[in-house]
Amino acid sequence: MTSNKHYLHNPKVHADRQLANSDNEWVKSFSCTDMKPLIICRGPIRKEAMDVFDEMGINGYGILLSEKDSITYANALAPELRKLTDPGRVHRVPDYTGADKEERQQRIRQIIAIAHENGYDSIFTGYGFMAEDEEMVRSMENAGLNFIGPCADTVRDAGLKDEAKRTALAVGVSVTPGIDNASTLTVIEKYKDLAGLKKLVADEALNVEPALLDSKDKTLEEKANAILSASFEKGIDLFDLEELGEQLKVAVAKMFADYPENRVRMKAISGGGGKGQRILPAPSSYEGSLEERIEQATARAPELALEILNEVKCNGVGDNKNILAELNIETTRHQEIQVIGNGDWCMTMGGRDCSLQMHEQKLLEVSVTIEELKSSITEAEQRNAHTDEIATLKQDLVVLEKMEAEAARFGAAVGLNSVSTFECIVDGPSHFFMEMNTRIQVEHRVTELCYGLEFSNPANPSDSFVVNSLVEAMVLIARHSTRLPLPKRVARDNASVEARLNATNQALQPHAGGVITQWSNAVEGEIRDDQGISVHNPDTDVFMKYHLAGAYDSNIALLLTTGQTRLDTYQAMAETIRQTTISGSNLCTNLEFHYGLVNWFIGQGINARPTTRFIVPYLTAVGQLKDRANNIDIPYAFQQFKNAYVQSAAHQTTSKALATAIDRKSTLLMRPIEMLLSEPHIYSGWLSLNKANYSVHKGEVTWSKNPLEVLSELYHYLNMDYVDSAPALYQIWDHDDELLSEALAFYADLEQRLETKNWDVICNTLQSNTPPAGFDAPLWDAVVNAHIGFQAGVDLLSILPYIADQTDFFSLVINSDLSIEIPDALLDEQLQEQMAKVLVPPPVAKSDEIVAESGGMFYPREAPGMEEFIKQGEHFNAGDPLYIVEVMKMFNKVYAPFSGTIDKVLLEGDGVIIKKGQPLFKITPDEVAVFESDEEIMARKRKVTGLFLAANA
Incomplete structure (x- = not known):
């Protein structure tokens, strides 16, 4: 991968792979510079293939663009064109696969014609569905093109799920x-x-x-x-x-x-x-x-x-x-094994845990390696972890070794001659084969960051070369086939993690059509695969805006980090996301979700074993935080705390001083608290990281750490550290920074004098009328008053753990065996739907219309030729299907939120592009909606806020 200050990649990912320039004749014989591939995929894998081909010395490759990228969506011109500027190597088709079988066959013929007319001798399909289309692969092979991926026979035997299951049974692989x-x-x-x-x-x-x-x-x-x-x-x-x-x-x-x-x-x-x-x-x-x-x-x-x-x-x-x-299987974890073969040999490269997913779409993928599991077992034994935790880690090691053995056996049985993925579900000590994906996976980098492949000359082992890229391995196999000897798996980092940055809203629902106008530079240690979106203009060094094309999947980028332990990788990911900013017009991403989730695991337990059912209950818990936060009036709470302090002061002079001290903290306290409450995912991560710093009993919050230290760390967590000359909107204000710095310096000096950092001990000492050793009465009186002044009003911070306690946030807990306890309430589908709407309120609509909940392609019927779901003049009940919207390649059926009658259908035809909030139907509801007035909303918020104040007065 290329590296520059705007688009950083781990230099260990792709080593020098100019085999043609090697001094060693055996190594040099594996050069692929004579290949001329046509890349017919899109997204990060297209840019990765371009970079890998460049580094392999493969010149003259071409790329295929779908016109949906550049015509349907303005400013969505493929960012790869910033690098590949030769128009003769850029080819276009209406879309990649066609809408039906006839169009798909037409597209195959068109791609073959493009390849032949332009002298391409091979095809690279990446991880798109074309990579697993047997008809397409066989057509390419029959046309004399070298397909960089599993051959058509392997795609048939392993890629079709029914055939794969029969093969698995025949070779002794566990199946569902x-x-x-x-x-x-x-x-x-x-x-x-x-x-x-x-x-x-x-x-x-x-x-x-x-x-x-x-x-x-x-x-x-x-x-x-x-x-x-x-x-x-x-x-x-x-x-x-x-x-x-x-x-x-x-x-x-x-x-x-x-x-x-x-x-x-x-x-x-x-x-x-x-x-x-x-x-x-x-x-x-x-x-x-x-x-x-x-x-x-x-x-x-x-x-x-x-x-x-x-x-x-x-x-x-x-x-x-x-x-x-x-x-x-309800308690399933989704794990997969990376398999690679050349038709003669077949081997594995460890596993990946992909359980953190929603609607079958993976979100956070974590490496599963023998080295990391052994390290985790040793660490758990050294800290005297619960025997259940150690047993689970050892069990996972046994299961991984079994899955790897079965994956290699299955790959050999189907004659695997490229890279594929053996997918399993894991249930305790049992595992079941689901399917083999006969293509490179989106998350393949998770594997290649942990393992490389060393190829050695059987006649002279000192002749060798190392491949650290699975794309390169695919090219080598396609070009040299069975000449490649069985490689040795070479350990790199023990652990890696990948977060998929997607165009989704706070409820993880696809959000099409946004424009990225700014994206911060990649930070040290961040591995960012974004198909070149964040590459700056080479002449002006300015970020070039990009319109996300909703015709395809929702992925924007793949963010990866590595480490020697899983904790290392998660902490590196959290730090990467903390410093990442991405903004634009009508843009929604899941960046905040990832920040909260990664920190949830860091705070709760990094070795937790979530199942595929975890994310929706987790989202529901986050929604409950937001729901409760929506009913809190922070300025009102701050004012009430100020009034209480002033009223409790013994003298008028003291009360004025306290009022002044509290007023000085208004923005210092309210800005980060309001910001945290407005971002429930980030709030979730903060709560988990800080759960050891407080306790809550009957609504009353007690801090076991100096709240001002917690506040300082909150500013850092929100990436609001003071930076000279940076925009004030995105950082702590200078006068607040001075006040906080003064307070922290005071307590640092006090801790040194009292020879303790224990907050409980410090507070008890400060409540004593007798000065401790080293303080005379006047000095101690000044210290106590300074402490009162610094802490005055900081009680407002207690609203954060209070809300978590009120929503029972920490009932979502990790058990001793590393499973996650999910309360029954969070599994309630009605509550899940309600909290999704709290996270993303439906677009504002008039009482006589139904509007689109998201952008995408509108379909009024189940399938071509069928009746519309609902017609003008018809009555519908709550829960009846109204239409289908295709967003980011997924078909989502939208159901009526209430009962009513359709007065007019505002759209005609199938496949009409719609925008979020666009009116679709004029309706007469069965019941008239009742709305709260501003006064009623204020009264409700103050009532709920009053409960917090009563418990923490």
Whole structure:
């Protein structure tokens, strides 16, 4: 990767890889400079590939741009063009994959034509869905192009989820309970028996060998599966979606009968990255007898199947519509193993924990390595940690070693000849294989920061070279294939972590269309992959604004840090985010969420083992903080504390002095407190970091650390340290800094004189009328008065732990076995929805309209050709679907928040671009909304604030 003061990368990530310039002939023989690849992906991986190719000496590569990047969205011109300025190497298509099967095939032909016409000999697809499209990969191979990634046979055997599951069973890999052949079962149900299947083959003239149908060694399912494959080749359907839906209902009902407490996950065989998946609630979430509950739980299976197929664009005639239904193991952790092979050998490179995700979209990804786990076990034993914690860490080490062994075995079984990812769910001592992603992953850097690959000459081990980039490894395998010897895994840093900076709002809902106008420079130790957005203008050194293209995924950048321990990496990530500022027009990011989450783990316990269900309850807890904070009047509380101090003063002179002392602290105290309460995610992290500094009993807050020290650290936490000549808006004001510095110097001197840093001891000493040793009466009186003056009004800081106590924030706690205790209240779906709206209030709408909750592509119906969800003149009930909005590649169905009647539909057509807050329907609600007046809002806030004051007077 290139490095400069604006776009920093860890220099250990990509070493000198100019193999062609090596003095060693064996090393030099692995040069790839004769390749001329076409990069047909987007996002950070496109920029990474460009940088890696440059460093490998691969010149003349080209890039493919989708016109959605630069035409639909103004100022969204691919930032890679700031580097690649040769127009002859930049090629454009309407979009990358097309809207349906016909367009997808058209796009494949178009890409092949571009490659041939421009002399490209290879294709790099990164981690887009094209990388796992067997038809595309095979077409590239048949066209004589070198595909930099797993070959078509591997994509078929490992990439399709149903085929992968069968292979896993054959080689002894643990798999999740469920069905992988819903479409095959549908065919059997429809055509009944072998005679029916033979008639089907004859009627449709399908290319199926008669010997296969007559074979006694083949099961009926195997024969039906062969017929299905023939139907895909011919481009016809053997059943309709309604028949598939009914078969899924039958299969899911059987699973629910065995596991009534579990949910069931349905997913398309070609899905991935969170796309093409839905979850059916468990029967236990319904009322009635077991049979009635199962019937209710399975009722939505056909509807969700249709949503899944729409989302992955497999609803056309002749598409493979197979959907898997698997048991959703509720306490699961999502872990994956990095696998690499060249067709002869296959090996692994450690794991990654991707459990911190929401809506199947990963948010924070953490390395899982043998070295880090062994280090954690040693550290836990040395500090005499709970035996449960040590047992969990040792158990994780055993599970990791098993998963790595299975991943290598599976990779060899499918003939892996590139980089892929073996995905598992972990449940205590058990693990289950989910799928193999036959592509490089977004989070691949998490692995390459921990491990490199050393290739040595079998005839002379002193001839060797090290590869620290998985993209480079993919290129080497594509170019040199089985010539590459089995490498040795080389340990680098023990741990790494990646935060996905996404265009999402405070509730982590996709937010399309924002413009980035400013982004702070990367800091030392930060590894930032942002496809070049933050590269400055080379002539003016000015940041160039960038319009995020909502037609694709929500990712803006990947932020990574490394360390010898997981704590090191999290602390480095927290420091990176603390110093990062990103701003713009209509811009929402999850930067604050990451800052709060990372600090939550630092404060609560870095070895915690969250499950995939953690994030939504965590968001709900954060929402409750915000909900309570919304009912607090900070200026009113400050004034009441001032009044109480003045009234309690013994003399008029003292009361005036106290009033003056408190007034001096008004902005010193209120600015950071109000800022923290306005950013609930950042507030969550602060509470966790400081939980040892206070206690709360019946609403009364007691500090175990000097509140002024806590205040000083709060300014630092908010990145508001005083910097000479910096804008006052973003830092502590100079007069406040002088006052705080004076106070801290006073207490530092007092601690030295009293020979203690214990705040309780210092406070008790200050309450004594007898001067301690080293102080005479006048001096001690001056010290006590100075202490009173410095602390006067600082009680306001207690509002922060008070709110946490009132919302029971710390009931979300880490258990001794490192699992996280999630209170039942935080699992309540109604509360979760309410708190999401607290974090992101719905756009203001008139009482007679419904407006768009987000920008994106508007669809009034479930699928092409179907009826609209709602029409003019129709009545709708709360919870009825109104429309679908496609945001950042995900289809989100929007439901009515209340009941009413549609007076007018304001949009026509499918795929209409909408903006957040745009009116969509004119309506007449069943009930008239009641709004609070300003006076009522003030009265409510002061009543709630009064409860805090009463407990902390």
